[in-house]
Amino acid sequence: MSIVKSPIYKVIFHNNNKVYELYARAIYQSDMYGFIEVEEFVFGEQSQLVVNPGEEKLKTEFNGVTRSYIPMHAIVRIDEVEKEGAGKIVESEGGSNIRSFPIPGGRPVSKGPDSE
Structure with missing residues (x-):
């Protein structure tokens, strides 16, 4: 079975x-429109002796949340994995090479007086 x-x-x-x-x-x-729904959060089982402060911060922030709506343009990556790891929150570096996709339906490009 x-x-x-x-x-x-x-x-x-x-x-x-x-x-x-x-x-x-x-x-x-x-x-x-423009959002991904995330449900059934999984946090790693921690022993009483080892505490991961990054994951504890994440657990606290999502405590009581049953579903989260994340804007598509904020998503960097989604992977299907075999087992959960330690979740974390890290400061984004100013010199990061990660960029958001352009937002569809954004502001139109203004045309000059010569264009129709």
């Missing part, structure tokens, strides 16, 4: 000059 495990996803995204890395069992394209 084979037990089918639900997949685990590692989601990396930008939020307030920080890079978040978290694990979840359910990810969907939202009905709200």
Whole structure:
């Protein structure tokens, strides 16, 4: 008899000059245009002796959250992984080479008086 495990996803995204890395069992394209829904957050089991401060900060921030809506342009990467790792929040470096995709439906390019 084979037990089918639900997949685990590692989601990396930008939020307030920080890079978040978290694990979840359910990810969907939202009905709200431009957002990804993330549900069923997974946090690694910690022993009483070892505490990961990065993951504890993440647990505190997402305490009581059942579903999170993340803007698509903030997503850096989503990977399906075999098991969860330690989630974390790190400061985004000013010289980072990570850039957001252009936002669709942005402001139109202004045309000069010579163009039609």
